[in-house]
Amino acid sequence: MRHDYYRDGVCKLSRQDRRTQPLSFRPASNFVHYIENQCAEVPSNQKCDFEEFLEQDLGHGDLQIAVASKDQCHEACESEESFNCRSFTWFERAGICRLSGDDLTSAGLSSVTPLPDAAFYQRAPCIDR
Incomplete structure (x- = not known):
């Protein structure tokens, strides 16, 4: 049927x-x-690490901001409230942080391209604390 x-x-x-x-x-x-659901928050009892992909770029994002460090970029992703931030790309020389609601699961492996001076980070599966 x-x-x-x-x-x-x-x-x-x-x-x-x-x-x-x-x-x-x-x-x-x-x-x-x-x-x-892009509105669902990550439960506070879960810890989510990020996987690192050096010299890789997702190629698009939902928000781009100027920050001084990768740690500030990471924190911006963790605290973003207007969308569920699943990944970020840190451009060290430019001091630019690009936040995205996409990750490799939603954007696809072909969306990541080699780019010197870029580092792509995506949220790994979360674990209970």
Whole structure:
């Protein structure tokens, strides 16, 4: 039996997403739309480290700010309130920090390109404290 959620107006909610259950995520029909909550905060009882990709750039961001250090860029990502910051790129020579709601999961591996003087960081899976 085939069931098209979009056509039938069915919405299914899950606590899991393509980051917590990556092997369960797969393309669906044109009538099914996958939507992630960009408003959900990272629970305060979780610690999230960031993975480092030296000399790599995501190529786009949601917010670009001038900061003095990578640590300030990291803190800006952690404290961003207008969107769920999943990654940042630090441009040391320029003192520029680019924050993004995307990471390699949402933007895709091909979105990261080599760029000297750039360092890309994405939020790793969080663990309970």
